[in-house]
Amino acid sequence: MAPALLAYTAVRAFGLLAMWLHPKSALPGVSNSTLTRLATLWDAPYYQMIAVHGYSDDLGIDGYENGVPYSSRAFFPFYPMAIRAVHAVLPITAGHAALLVAWFFSLVAAAGIFAVVAHVYRPRIALIAVVLWGALPHGAVESMAYSEPVFTAWAAWSLYALLRRNWIWAGALSCMACLTRPSGLAVAAAVGITAAVELVQFWRGRRNGADRPVVWRVLLGTALAPAGWFGYLAYVGWQRGTWRGYFDVQLAWGTHFDFGRGTLSWMSGMILHPDSKGTTLDQVVMVGIVVASVVLFLLAVEQRQPLPLLVFGGMMLVIALGDGAYFAPRARFLLPAFVLLLPVAAGLSRIRSRVSLWVLLSSAVVCSGFYGVFLVFESVYSP
Structure with missing residues (x-):
C-alpha cells in the first residue's frame, strides 16, 4: 500500500x-494565492461557516424557489464538524483546517481504494487505480476544501469491509458516509442489497459452514448503513418543522431529483443546439466524463465485478445524472465513484512495457494537473 500512497x-x-x-x-492579494483559492472556491466557504458559526436557515441570498433564502443545512454535517475540531485544536484558520481535513481524508481514500481493488484483483491493478483516481480530470477537487475526499474515504473502506463480509464495520462506515454527503445512500444501498442477497442465499441453503453469515450482524450492519442519512434528514425536518425540510432546502439551491431529464436536456442541447457564444472546455469535458462513466459501468457489469461495487457504481451514476441542478457539478458528484475506474486499471495492467505504462499514466497526470489549474483559476463554473 505504501507505494500507492506515495504515487x-x-x-x-x-x-x-x-x-x-x-x-x-503570484498576483498581489491573498485571494489569488493557491491555498486561499483552494480553501475559498464556490461551496468551500459554506463548510467553514458551518464549522465556525453553526447552521443557518438564511444566508442572506435568495434561492431558486419562490425567493426562499439559501440555507446551509443543504450541507451534511461530518465535514464541517471535522473542520471545527481541527480548527479548535490547531492554531490555523478555518480555511486551512478545511484543507488539512480534505487532504488527510484524500490519503485515507487512496488507501481504501487500494485495499478494495487489491482484494478484488491484485496490487498492481490497485496501484494503477489509485493513480488514475488522483489523475481524474476533476482530481483537483481532491485538493480543495470540499467533502468529496472525505466521502470517498468512508465509501471505500465501507466497501472493503463489505467485500470481507464484516457487516457491522461496513454499516458503521456507511453511516459515516451518509453523514458526509447525500450520495451516502449509494454506499447504504450497496450494504443493503448485498446483505439481502446474502440472506436469501443463506435461507435457500447456499451458505453453509464458513460461508454461513451471522444473521444478527448482517441485520445490524444493514440498519446502521443508512442511519446517518435518515438521521440528518430527520434533524433538518425537525428544525424546519416539516418532514420535507431538507428537500425544501435543496430546492432553494436549485437541486432536485428529476430522473435524468435535466442531464439529457443540457447534453442534447449542447450537442444539437450549441450556444452561439461557443462551447466551453468545461462542457466538453463534462460530456466526455458522463459518457465515459456510463460506458465504464456497462463494462464493469460485463466483467461481473462483485455485487457491492456494481451497486455502488450504479447508484452513484443514478444520483449524479438524476440531479436536476445545472450541469457543472456532475463530474464532481462522480469523483467518488472510483469503482468505475476498475476496467481501465485492469486494461492498463496488461501492458507489459513499464515505460509505456509510465508514459500513459504520466500523460494523464499532466493533463489532470493543467485542467486543475483551469478549474481553480479560469473556469466560471463550480467544479
Whole structure:
C-alpha cells in the first residue's frame, strides 16, 4: 500500500505545483494565492461557516424557489464538524483546517481504494487505480476544501469491509458516509442489497459452514448503513418543522431529483443546439466524463465485478445524472465513484512495457494537473 500512497501523493503534488506556478497565483492579494483559492472556491466557504458559526436557515441570498433564502443545512454535517475540531485544536484558520481535513481524508481514500481493488484483483491493478483516481480530470477537487475526499474515504473502506463480509464495520462506515454527503445512500444501498442477497442465499441453503453469515450482524450492519442519512434528514425536518425540510432546502439551491431529464436536456442541447457564444472546455469535458462513466459501468457489469461495487457504481451514476441542478457539478458528484475506474486499471495492467505504462499514466497526470489549474483559476463554473 505504501507505494500507492506515495504515487498518489506525487500525483496531487504535481497538481498543486502546477497551480502554484500559474501566473495568477503570484498576483498581489491573498485571494489569488493557491491555498486561499483552494480553501475559498464556490461551496468551500459554506463548510467553514458551518464549522465556525453553526447552521443557518438564511444566508442572506435568495434561492431558486419562490425567493426562499439559501440555507446551509443543504450541507451534511461530518465535514464541517471535522473542520471545527481541527480548527479548535490547531492554531490555523478555518480555511486551512478545511484543507488539512480534505487532504488527510484524500490519503485515507487512496488507501481504501487500494485495499478494495487489491482484494478484488491484485496490487498492481490497485496501484494503477489509485493513480488514475488522483489523475481524474476533476482530481483537483481532491485538493480543495470540499467533502468529496472525505466521502470517498468512508465509501471505500465501507466497501472493503463489505467485500470481507464484516457487516457491522461496513454499516458503521456507511453511516459515516451518509453523514458526509447525500450520495451516502449509494454506499447504504450497496450494504443493503448485498446483505439481502446474502440472506436469501443463506435461507435457500447456499451458505453453509464458513460461508454461513451471522444473521444478527448482517441485520445490524444493514440498519446502521443508512442511519446517518435518515438521521440528518430527520434533524433538518425537525428544525424546519416539516418532514420535507431538507428537500425544501435543496430546492432553494436549485437541486432536485428529476430522473435524468435535466442531464439529457443540457447534453442534447449542447450537442444539437450549441450556444452561439461557443462551447466551453468545461462542457466538453463534462460530456466526455458522463459518457465515459456510463460506458465504464456497462463494462464493469460485463466483467461481473462483485455485487457491492456494481451497486455502488450504479447508484452513484443514478444520483449524479438524476440531479436536476445545472450541469457543472456532475463530474464532481462522480469523483467518488472510483469503482468505475476498475476496467481501465485492469486494461492498463496488461501492458507489459513499464515505460509505456509510465508514459500513459504520466500523460494523464499532466493533463489532470493543467485542467486543475483551469478549474481553480479560469473556469466560471463550480467544479
